[in-house]
Amino acid sequence: MLKIKVPATSANLGAGFDTLGVALNLYNEFIVEESDTVQIETYPKIPEFENPDKNLFVKVLKKTCEYIGNDFHGVKLTQKINVPVSRGLGSSATAIVGAIVAAFTANKKVLTDEEFFNIAYQFEPHPDNLLPALKGGFITACVEDKKTYYSKIPFPEELKFVVVIPDFELSTEKARKVLPEKVSLEDAVFNVQRVSLLISSLVNKDFDLLKVAMNDRLHEPYRKKLIPNFDKVVENALNSGAVGVSLSGAGSCMIALAKENFEDIGKSMVEAFNEVDIKAEYKILEIDKEGVQVEF
C-alpha cells in the first residue's frame, strides 16, 4: 500500500503566465493498493472520477507502467479529494504527479526529471503546475528544445495566500481557448517587466511593488470575461489589505497575497462574487515546501 500526498498549486501569479507556480498546503491523497481489477473510490464522491476509463490518475498510472515496461493489471485507488476540481488550483497536476510517483515507487525505480516530463507532458504541458506539485515551493520554469529548465525561488515567510473559490468550474482547456494566438510587442514587454519585478520584489521583500508586478496582459484580460465581477474581486482584496491579486492558474479561483488581514480579504473577495449571485468560499493557505510525499 502506498499513500501519495500531492499539494495544490497556483500557476502564473499574474504576470508569470506559463512560467511561475507555487505549491500550497492543501493536499489530495491517493491511496494505491495492488489489485487485479481497477477499483476506484473517491471522498467526497465524484462519480465521474470513479469511472476506470476516464480517471486521470488511472490513465497516467497505466501509461507510466507501460513506460517502465511493466504490465498494468489493475489498482485499488482511494482518492481523498481536497483540491477543488477545475478551479485553477492544479487538481489535474495532483493526479498526474501522484500517478507517476506511485508507479515509479511501486516498481522501485528512481524517477529522473527527464522521465517525469516525458510522461507528464503527454497529459498536461504546463511545468508551472507540474513542478511545484512535484518539488514544492515557488518555481520558475521554461521549456527549450523539448528540455525543461527550472529553478526554485525563495518565498517570503511573511506572505500567505488567500484563495477565493467560486462555485463554478472552469477547465484549463476552455480558459486557453479564449487566448489570442499572437500578442503585441508592447504587451510582451509589459509582462517581461512585471514578472521580473515580481520575482525581485518577492526575493527582496519589497511587497509594495507586488500590486503592479502581478499585473498581466497575456491572459487575464481575456480570461476575466469568464469570471463574473473579476475587477471587483481584485479591488475588494486590495482595499482589504492584499499586497497583490491575480487569477489562480487558469481560473476560476483568484488568489491574493497578503501579510495580514487574511480573513477580511477572504470575506471581501467572497462578497464580490456574491454580488453577482455566485456562491464562493475562501481558504487561507501557506506555501508547501516539500511537494509530493510518499508513505508506505
Ligand SMILES: Nc1ncnc2c1ncn2[C@@H]1O[C@H](COP(=O)(O)OP(=O)(O)OP(=O)(O)O)[C@@H](O)[C@H]1O
Ligand atoms: N483527483 C482527481 N482524480 C482524477 N482526475 C482528476 C482529479 N482531479 C482532477 N482531475 C482531472 O483533471 C481535470 C481538471 O483539470 P484542469 O486542468 O481543467 O483544471 P485544474 O488542474 O483544476 O486547474 P489549473 O490547471 O488551472 O490549475 C478534471 O476534469 C479531471 O479530468
Ligand SMILES: N[C@@H](CCO)C(=O)O
Ligand atoms: N499556465 C497554465 C496553468 C493551467 O494549467 C494556464 O494558465 O493555462
